[in-house]
Amino acid sequence: MKIYSADQIYQAINTTIEKNKISSNELMEFAGIQIFNWFHTRMQGAQVPIHIYCGIGNNGGSGLVLGRQLLQHGYNVHTYVVNFSDKRTKDFLINYDRIKEFKVWPRLLSSGEEFPEMNKEDIIVDAIFGIGLNRETSDWVKNLIKYINASDAYTVSIDVPSGLYPNHAPEDKEAVIESNFTLTGQAPKLSFFLPETGIYMQQWEALNFGFDQEYLQSIETEVELIDKLEILPLYVPREKYAHKGIYGHSLIVGGSYGKIGAVTLASSACLRVGTGLITAYIPKCGYIILQTSLPEAMVICDEDEKNITKIQYDIEPKAIGIGIGLGTDAATVKALKAFLKTNKAPLVIDADALNILAVNKTLLKSVSKGSILTPHPKELERLIGKWTDDFDKLEKTKAFSKKYNVVVIIKGAHTITCYADKLYINNTGNPGMATAGSGDVLTGMLTGLISQGYDSVTAAILGVYLHGKAGDIALTGLGYQALIASDIVEHIGDAYLDLFKKPEEPKEAEAPKEEPKKRKATQVRRKR
Numbered sequence: 001m002k003i004y005s006a007d008q009i010y011q012a013i014n015t016t017i018e019k020n021k022i023s024s025n026e027l028m029e030f031a032g033i034q035i036f037n038w039f040h041t042r043m044q045g046a047q048v049p050i051h052i053y054c055g056i057g058n059n060g061g062s063g064l065v066l067g068r069q070l071l072q073h074g075y076n077v078h079t080y081v082v083n084f085s086d087k088r089t090k091d092f093l094i095n096y097d098r099i100k101e102f103k104v105w106p107r108l109l110s111s112g113e114e115f116p117e118m119n120k121e122d123i124i125v126d127a128i129f130g131i132g133l134n135r136e137t138s139d140w141v142k143n144l145i146k147y148i149n150a151s152d153a154y155t156v157s158i159d160v161p162s163g164l165y166p167n168h169a170p171e172d173k174e175a176v177i178e179s180n181f182t183l184t185g186q187a188p189k190l191s192f193f194l195p196e197t198g199i200y201m202q203q204w205e206a207l208n209f210g211f212d213q214e215y216l217q218s219i220e221t222e223v224e225l226i227d228k229l230e231i232l233p234l235y236v237p238r239e240k241y242a243h244k245g246i247y248g249h250s251l252i253v254g255g256s257y258g259k260i261g262a263v264t265l266a267s268s269a270c271l272r273v274g275t276g277l278i279t280a281y282i283p284k285c286g287y288i289i290l291q292t293s294l295p296e297a298m299v300i301c302d303e304d305e306k307n308i309t310k311i312q313y314d315i316e317p318k319a320i321g322i323g324i325g326l327g328t329d330a331a332t333v334k335a336l337k338a339f340l341k342t343n344k345a346p347l348v349i350d351a352d353a354l355n356i357l358a359v360n361k362t363l364l365k366s367v368s369k370g371s372i373l374t375p376h377p378k379e380l381e382r383l384i385g386k387w388t389d390d391f392d393k394l395e396k397t398k399a400f401s402k403k404y405n406v407v408v409i410i411k412g413a414h415t416i417t418c419y420a421d422k423l424y425i426n427n428t429g430n431p432g433m434a435t436a437g438s439g440d441v442l443t444g445m446l447t448g449l450i451s452q453g454y455d456s457v458t459a460a461i462l463g464v465y466l467h468g469k470a471g472d473i474a475l476t477g478l479g480y481q482a483l484i485a486s487d488i489v490e491h492i493g494d495a496y497l498d499l500f501k502k503p504e505e506p507k508e509a510e511a512p513k514e515e516p517k518k519r520k521a522t523q524v525r526r527k528r
């Protein structure tokens, strides 16, 4: 799914209006009705008080359309206008007038006013700011946002949690709505997926706001969200007459005394993802461990007992995963330097190999074409330096990727694959994967995918997706705490099989039950 910038969304709104010869207000009405339908399907007429906070721009206008629709259908609605400016938009004003048809006069909130009384069982709709936010909010609006956050009532934001910019970091972390559910127009925004800004919402859903589809499809975006739909065209099926030689010989270089398990995990993941052959290059101390725990793997031993001191072999690997469990012994650093100068095979560089590169940056020039770097946040910082916020981190990573012509995978809850100016945000995976060795599994998978012939960008996008999906499937029956890295390996097959499962049919709206929906909503609510 494409992720549009705020400018691109405004362009889409303007194009939709011009091309389809509709007014901006008609488009807002359409969006407001979609939001109303979302509520109506879930609430089925329940008389829970709904407090709608509307700004004076078009986000607020959409809130007023929702308010009018809810009133028309007999809901218990309280509307407020957050009067942060006297520059009200035309469509806000049209809808401000129209809600009065229902003999409802929204309460005006401005500096110095008491904030409305609310109960924690109520529902709040946040339509204060949308993507038009362009500067820090005034103190009283910030206080209102803090008041809403402290209310403990279920909060649904329209388009974005107010105070959150789609494409850069908020100046003040307290001046952002903590939303339980964000109903976003057409496609999610970049800030929904970054660790510092994604925390402002628990869930989101993209609603059809009626923007011109043809135009949306024609826009090139820098950012894409990766789900099954994006993955299916990347998958290459196996040939009937295939033999193991076709799917490549992978080499995993790593391990040191006490860290042979990392190589075992990566090698088994590499096999499970489909490599034809696998060899592990390890220090002598790992020989029996590896041959016993993974009989499918071949092993080449370094002459040293505990560390890798020379990377030499007589095989021709199609891809090499390097760095896991490697350590940073002086002899290992020397071996890595010598190896990088002669190696031509694409690399998947992880863990200590990244740390060695970070303190010997000139070595980055010797990294072979088509290589992938897989840093977790600390390793990334060592490579690209400190960043001011997550958006700055992305810019620095892009610059790094371009400078050294490498794919960089920024590991995290939403792992991001960066190649030059493009960012691919992964949407599988779960916090159960924050466990020792899960990164080693990813390294093995990526190596195995390149060996099978996927180019490095495709291998990165596909590998990260399958890794997360395997973790998600493993989670069932295990739970977050018990999931360990070997479980991810064991479910790689299921992650492949899941690609070909039909998507679940959308469930019909449930008939209203005695228990009102809002109870359910309050029970699952977890504000920070």
Ligand SMILES: NC(=O)C1=CN([C@@H]2O[C@H](COP(=O)(O)OP(=O)(O)OC[C@H]3O[C@@H](n4cnc5c(N)ncnc54)[C@H](OP(=O)(O)O)[C@@H]3O)[C@@H](O)[C@H]2O)[C@@H](O)CC1
Pocket: 013, 024, 025, 027, 028, 031, 032, 055, 056, 057, 058, 059, 060, 062, 084, 085, 087, 089, 091, 128, 129, 130, 131, 132, 133, 134, 135, 136, 137, 138, 158, 159, 160, 185, 209
């Ligand atoms: N037909 C349509 O157009 C549709 C629009 N839709 C909806 O419109 C939303 C975008 O609307 P929007 O452009 O009016 O911006 P919005 O976020 O409501 O902000 C209002 C204005 O506030 C101002 N301002 C900014 N920062 C400020 C600050 N810190 N403190 C005080 N004032 C501040 C700034 O104006 P300024 O003062 O800079 O001139 C800004 O323009 C979008 O998110 C979606 O929900 C959908 O319903 C689909 C149909």
Ligand SMILES: Nc1ncnc2c1ncn2[C@@H]1O[C@H](COP(=O)(O)OP(=O)(O)O)[C@@H](O)[C@H]1O
Pocket: 376, 411, 412, 413, 414, 415, 428, 429, 430, 431, 432, 433, 434, 435, 436, 437, 438, 439, 440, 441, 442, 467
């Ligand atoms: N909260 C999370 N949600 C989804 N995936 C996660 C989460 N935390 C970690 N992961 C994934 O687990 C892996 C951890 O990698 P890494 O930190 O290198 O682990 P290790 O060094 O122990 O192998 C990454 O692929 C990362 O994306």
Ligand SMILES: [K+]
Pocket: 059, 126, 127, 128, 129, 130, 157, 158, 159, 160, 161, 162
């Ligand atoms: K909002």
